[in-house]
Amino acid sequence: MSAVAVRWREREVHIEYEWIAPERADAPLVVFLHEGLGSIAMWKDFPARLCEAGDFRGLVFSRPGYGGSTPRAEDETWDVDFMHRQATEVLPPFFAALGIVEPPWLFGHSDGGSIALLYAARFPERVAGLVVLAPHIFVEDVTVANIELARRAYLETDLRDKLARYHDDVDSAFWGWNRIWLHPPFRDWNIEAELSAVRCPVLAVQGLDDEYGSLRQIRGIAERVPGTTLLEVPECGHSPHRDQPETVIVAAVSFIQDKRSS
Numbered sequence: 001m002s003a004v005a006v007r008w009r010e011r012e013v014h015i016e017y018e019w020i021a022p023e024r025a026d027a028p029l030v031v032f033l034h035e036g037l038g039s040i041a042m043w044k045d046f047p048a049r050l051c052e053a054g055d056f057r058g059l060v061f062s063r064p065g066y067g068g069s070t071p072r073a074e075d076e077t078w079d080v081d082f083m084h085r086q087a088t089e090v091l092p093p094f095f096a097a098l099g100i101v102e103p104p105w106l107f108g109h110s111d112g113g114s115i116a117l118l119y120a121a122r123f124p125e126r127v128a129g130l131v132v133l134a135p136h137i138f139v140e141d142v143t144v145a146n147i148e149l150a151r152r153a154y155l156e157t158d159l160r161d162k163l164a165r166y167h168d169d170v171d172s173a174f175w176g177w178n179r180i181w182l183h184p185p186f187r188d189w190n191i192e193a194e195l196s197a198v199r200c201p202v203l204a205v206q207g208l209d210d211e212y213g214s215l216r217q218i219r220g221i222a223e224r225v226p227g228t229t230l231l232e233v234p235e236c237g238h239s240p241h242r243d244q245p246e247t248v249i250v251a252a253v254s255f256i257q258d259k260r261s262s
Helices: 046-054 082-097 111-122 141-156 159-163 170-181 184-188 193-197 216-224 245-261
Strands: 002-008 011-020 029-033 057-061 105-109 129-133 202-207 229-233
Touching: 002 082, 011 046, 011 082, 029 046, 029 111, 046 057, 046 245, 082 111, 105 111, 111 129, 111 193, 129 245, 141 159, 141 170, 159 170, 193 216, 202 216, 202 245, 216 229, 229 245
Parallel strands: 029 057, 029 105, 105 129, 129 202, 202 229
Antiparallel strands: 002 011, 011 057
């Protein structure tokens, strides 16, 4: 595992990252953006499997506050704009530090999908395309209800121990995510207006049994981004790449290869 330093929130933070098949110099680059409790380790072998299937290069990283990246400072609380700030203040210097100049394909899950959409809206010329799994574009009651259940599980069950396998500072990761999603003003968070600025191809994927959001999320993307491809997956919850990995791999590889050749 490698790490690179960037300036964010008036301090230096280290971001852990890992390349997949960097020897494929001429292949499309797919950058994986993890969920609200994710990290490099949480992806397990999925990024490598997708890159192998598509003959892609890949980049996996843990956002600040997660995995082996710099944890939140003790007095650092995230506000309603935390995903906007990740998209516009963390990704650009991170990509610059790694020397990435080509427009990558962004593959984002949950919060990572929302961040990918926001990045593509702010920097449309810097993105080749998006694959977003269970992204959030507004806040639903079911999302908040299940995040409240996650808070109880973290306090009362072994969830903390399980998540500690994937984060150096598990409290930093969990409470940074959980507290802002349960913060009352966050109920008004909405990025639908920003979506009209997205210009790249989008594949939006969601499980029919998603416990953190309804199909209104990805269908809302399709209403605002012309040409969006939707994939609604049966027998699948909030993590399509874990519940139905082969379906996601086949769809993502086909989508990227098709859009590159068109």
